[in-house]
Amino acid sequence: MDKIKFERVTKKFLVRDEYKKGAQREFTAIKDIEFSVKEGEFITLVGPSGCGKSTLLDLLTGLTQPTKGRILIDGREITGPGLDRGIVFQQYALFPWKTARGNIEFGLEAKGIPKSERKEKAEYYLDLVGLKNFADRYPHELSGGMKQRVAIARSLAFNPDVLLMDEPFAALDAQTRETLQTELLRIWKKTGKTIIFITHGIDEAVYLGERVVVLSANPGTVKKIVDIPLKDRLEDADIKSNPAFINARREVWNLLHEPEFQGAHI
Amino acid sequence: MVTINKPATKLNEPSKPQKSSSPSLTAFVKAFKNSIVLIVFILLWELAPQLGFVEKTFLPPFSEVVQAWWELLVTGELWRHFEASILRSLFGFLLALALAIPLGLIIGWYPLARDLLTPILELFRNTAALALLPVFILILGIGEVSKISIVLFACTWPVLLNTISAVKNVDPLLIKSARSMNISSFKLFYKVILPASVPTIFTGIRMAGTGAILVLIAAEMIGAKAGLGYFITYSQYNFLIPEMYAGIITISLLGLLINYGLSSAERYFSRWKQ
Numbered sequence: 043m044d045k046i047k048f049e050r051v052t053k054k055f056l057v058r059d060e061y062k063k064g065a066q067r068e069f070t071a072i073k074d075i076e077f078s079v080k081e082g083e084f085i086t087l088v089g090p091s092g093c094g095k096s097t098l099l100d101l102l103t104g105l106t107q108p109t110k111g112r113i114l115i116d117g118r119e120i121t122g123p124g125l126d127r128g129i130v131f132q133q134y135a136l137f138p139w140k141t142a143r144g145n146i147e148f149g150l151e152a153k154g155i156p157k158s159e160r161k162e163k164a165e166y167y168l169d170l171v172g173l174k175n176f177a178d179r180y181p182h183e184l185s186g187g188m189k190q191r192v193a194i195a196r197s198l199a200f201n202p203d204v205l206l207m208d209e210p211f212a213a214l215d216a217q218t219r220e221t222l223q224t225e226l227l228r229i230w231k232k233t234g235k236t237i238i239f240i241t242h243g244i245d246e247a248v249y250l251g252e253r254v255v256v257l258s259a260n261p262g263t264v265k266k267i268v269d270i271p272l273k274d275r276l277e278d279a280d281i282k283s284n285p286a287f288i289n290a291r292r293e294v295w296n297l298l299h300e301p302e303f304q305g306a307h308i
Numbered sequence: 309m310v311t312i313n314k315p316a317t318k319l320n321e322p323s324k325p326q327k328s329s330s331p332s333l334t335a336f337v338k339a340f341k342n343s344i345v346l347i348v349f350i351l352l353w354e355l356a357p358q359l360g361f362v363e364k365t366f367l368p369p370f371s372e373v374v375q376a377w378w379e380l381l382v383t384g385e386l387w388r389h390f391e392a393s394i395l396r397s398l399f400g401f402l403l404a405l406a407l408a409i410p411l412g413l414i415i416g417w418y419p420l421a422r423d424l425l426t427p428i429l430e431l432f433r434n435t436a437a438l439a440l441l442p443v444f445i446l447i448l449g450i451g452e453v454s455k456i457s458i459v460l461f462a463c464t465w466p467v468l469l470n471t472i473s474a475v476k477n478v479d480p481l482l483i484k485s486a487r488s489m490n491i492s493s494f495k496l497f498y499k500v501i502l503p504a505s506v507p508t509i510f511t512g513i514r515m516a517g518t519g520a521i522l523v524l525i526a527a528e529m530i531g532a533k534a535g536l537g538y539f540i541t542y543s544q545y546n547f548l549i550p551e552m553y554a555g556i557i558t559i560s561l562l563g564l565l566i567n568y569g570l571s572s573a574e575r576y577f578s579r580w581k582q
């Protein structure tokens with residue numbers, strides 16, 4: 043059963059016309075996107091900057107509506123935001139006036155979970171991301187990686203079926219990124235959530251995704267969906283020298299470096 | 309473990325306790341640094357008239373002023389004026405907050421209202437409240453109403469404009485993040501917009517606090533039967549010079565008190581900021 047299904051999704055924006063002063067014209071950010079995500083699948087999205095990855099994610103959150111086509115979750119069309127989806131934004135988006143715990147409880151409160159349970163749940167998810175001892179810190183007292191972990195814990199805590207992540211590890215150093223990648227895989231294995239993960243990194247896309255959706259730009263369309271036949275990502279310490287990984291990596295790299303992409307930069 | 313560790317740390321940093329010296333000494337040094345200029349100022353004030361550098365009748369020595377201040381305090385005279393001033397300014401100030409904060413939140417939230425109203429609000433803000441004092445007296449008379457009104461007027465603009473810009477400048481990502489959790493508009497306002505705006509609103513509140521005293525004292529100097537502003541002009545007309553300075557000192561103290569109170573409140577409400 044498909045958890046999420048994109049049906050010929052097109053999104054156009056109104057932008058200022060460069061040639062006619064004061065006039066507006068349509069700009070097609072993504073065009074006829076069509077693919078599905080299976081229940082419990084970990085799917086990654088890669089594509090050149092500006093190809094519409096964040097636009098796609100915004101549509102999934104239900105905060106914006108497609109110009110054409112529709113997106114289904116569990117067979118129902120998305121019409122607005124909902125707590126069946128948890129979002130991790132690229133820039134953390136933590137509430138600076140709330141502590142790590144307070145931020146996690148915010149989502150729980152939104153879900154209508156009684157106060158007595160909130161604390162316990164927040165504690166559990168803080169522990170899950172390894173921040174048990176930082177519960178009462180404000181965001182400005184946390185490092186970038188810690189903030190990102192709080193953001194992940196926050197979106198996990200209200201127990202959404204689907205986790206949407208927009209380049210969540212982009213701003214982190216290599217070491218922290220690797221740690222969080224394995225942590226995310228662990229959490230995914232443990233909770234069986236459906237995850238849609240946007241990234242710039244080819245390695246990251248291949249390492250995390252069971253399938254990698256490669257997008258092309260101007261307008262954003264699905265170029266190819268690459269299957270990644272890796273089984274034991276967490277057990278194999280040296281997975282990045284595994285031939286399957288290397289082949290998949292090369293394929294995605296080639297797709298991203300084909301002439302049409304280079305044309306897009308002119 | 310513990311017994312081994314302790315002497316080791318003591319051996320490792322013998323210079324540190326010496327350098328930072330005893331806590332009571334550092335506290336003393338700090339207090340000295342903070343107050344030395346103040347002490348010199350008071351000494352100058354005391355000595356300059358005593359030694360005849362300035363005319364004693366126009367600037368009595370500090371000790372005489374303190375004595376006058378004490379007498380005014382004991383007789384209850386000072387308190388009467390202090391009370392009148394603080395009640396008026398507090399009343400006008402709180403009224404301004406009650407009016408300007410909700411209004412600012414609403415105007416800030418609706419871009420159309422914001423764009424339409426900001427120019428005229430800026431105009432009002434930049435119209436010196438004191439310039440309008442004759443108008444207030446003309447319309448509202450010289451009673452309490454006109455004085456509270458002018459404080460209200462002076463306090464409203466900074467709070468209102470700061471609240472509007474605070475709401476306008478809330479990080480859109482935070483709004484997006486909260487919206488994605490499907491919370492109601494009311495909750496969004498109450499749980500996100502409001503707390504995110506607090507530090508900027510408080511900057512406006514502090515400006516209003518300073519403005520409140522300034523405007524009130526001036527208003528009291530022009531037409532009143534009580535209040536510190538009135539007391540100062542009254543003393544001046546009756547050549548009670550030490551009393552006049554006592555009144556001025558009291559205003560300084562009042563200003564400090566208000567500033568301190570608002571600063572602590574600001575620190576409390578913005579404690580999540582770095």
Ligand SMILES: Nc1ncnc2c1ncn2[C@@H]1O[C@H](COP(=O)(O)OP(=O)(O)OP(=O)(O)O)[C@@H](O)[C@H]1O
Nearest residue numbers: 055056057069071090091092093094095096097098
């Ligand atoms: N609100 C908007 N109004 C007008 N154009 C927009 C809007 N949002 C996005 N776009 C345009 O749509 C295109 C896709 O933007 P999007 O943010 O989805 O790219 P992206 O793939 O996430 O890029 P990046 O990898 O740099 O984050 C861009 O050309 C952008 O200029």
Ligand SMILES: [Mg+2]
Nearest residue numbers: 095096097208
């Ligand atoms: Mg993006």
